Amino acid sequence: MPIALEVLEKIVREAGVIAMQHFNNLDNVEVIKKSPRDLVTDADVAVEKYLKKALEDSYPQFGFWGEESGQSADQTNRWIVDPIDGTHSFAKGQYFWSISVALEIDGELIAGSVFAPALDDLYIAAKGKGAVKNGKSISVSKETSLDDSMIATGFACLRSYLVENNLKRFCRIAEKTTGQRRFGSAAMDLCLVADGQVDAFWEQELNLYDVAAGALIVKEAGGTVTDFEGKDGVFPKQILATNGGIFEQILKLM
Ligand code: IPD
Ligand code: CA
Ligand code: CA
Numbered sequence: 081m082p083i084a085l086e087v088l089e090k091i092v093r094e095a096g097v098i099a100m101q102h103f104n105n106l107d108n109v110e111v112i113k114k115s116p117r118d119l120v121t122d123a124d125v126a127v128e129k130y131l132k133k134a135l136e137d138s139y140p141q142f143g144f145w146g147e148e149s150g151q152s153a154d155q156t157n158r159w160i161v162d163p164i165d166g167t168h169s170f171a172k173g174q175y176f177w178s179i180s181v182a183l184e185i186d187g188e189l190i191a192g193s194v195f196a197p198a199l200d201d202l203y204i205a206a207k208g209k210g211a212v213k214n215g216k217s218i219s220v221s222k223e224t225s226l227d228d229s230m231i232a233t234g235f236a237c238l239r240s241y242l243v244e245n246n247l248k249r250f251c252r253i254a255e256k257t258t259g260q261r262r263f264g265s266a267a268m269d270l271c272l273v274a275d276g277q278v279d280a281f282w283e284q285e286l287n288l289y290d291v292a293a294g295a296l297i298v299k300e301a302g303g304t305v306t307d308f309e310g311k312d313g314v315f316p317k318q319i320l321a322t323n324g325g326i327f328e329q330i331l332k333l334m
């Protein structure tokens with residue numbers, strides 16, 4: 081493992097301190113529309129600026145891809161960063177938003193962390209080493225009945241332009257499940273599958289920085305990560321993460 085998870089955790093926690101300084105002072109947070117339904121704040125930019133420098137200082141050998149500042153240096157061995165995932169929730173003063181940092185080497189996700197500072201929940205995983213939440217090992221739920229399950233999803237900000245915009249799919253699945261949630265942070269949605277708070281999550285039209293760390297955490301917690309056809313792998317344009325137990329049942333409804 082070319083990095084120390086303790087170093088990654090320390091950097092992500094520090095980024096959380098910066099994010100919370102803005103979160104606790106929301107009246108002075110500037111909210112900008114990147115597109116009709118896609119927001120960014122000066123908190124997103126400040127957190128990403130901190131993460132870029134801290135990761136480069138600790139591991140100068142890796143490149144960087146951040147949602148707000150784009151791609152720089154090596155893009156084969158790189159950090160993939162979403163400084164605030166769930167910016168709309170953040171700007172509204174809600175708690176379900178997170179900081180997502182993943183390390184990708186030669187196209188393979190080998191380490192990742194998702195931190196929800198307002199909840200003080202920190203998830204971290206390394207390939208082949210399992211997943212941890214707040215220092216304790218986590219695993220997906222044991223639910224095997226879709227009918228009894230709790231699912232989560234999201235609606236890409238592009239939805240008004242999309243023919244297939246997930247709304248029909250959501251209705252199909254909502255009819256066949258007990259609980260449905262829309263938390264507003266894809267990175268956190270994936271971590272809630274990893275620790276068994278929900279039994280499956282899916283969404284479309286995402287970007288790799290939304291899902292990279294969360295997808296690794298689900299896999300290391302014993303879950304499945306596929307596209308809507310069931311093909312194994314991380315496909316941001318259509319990602320389905322499950323506890324395994326309801327995989328075949330929910331796949332039929334995608
Ligand atoms: C958003 C969140 C949301 C998802 C959106 C994403 P952002 O990320 O992950 O849950 O539904 O499609 O864009 O823009 O707040 O970083
Ligand atoms: Ca995001
Ligand atoms: Ca973001």
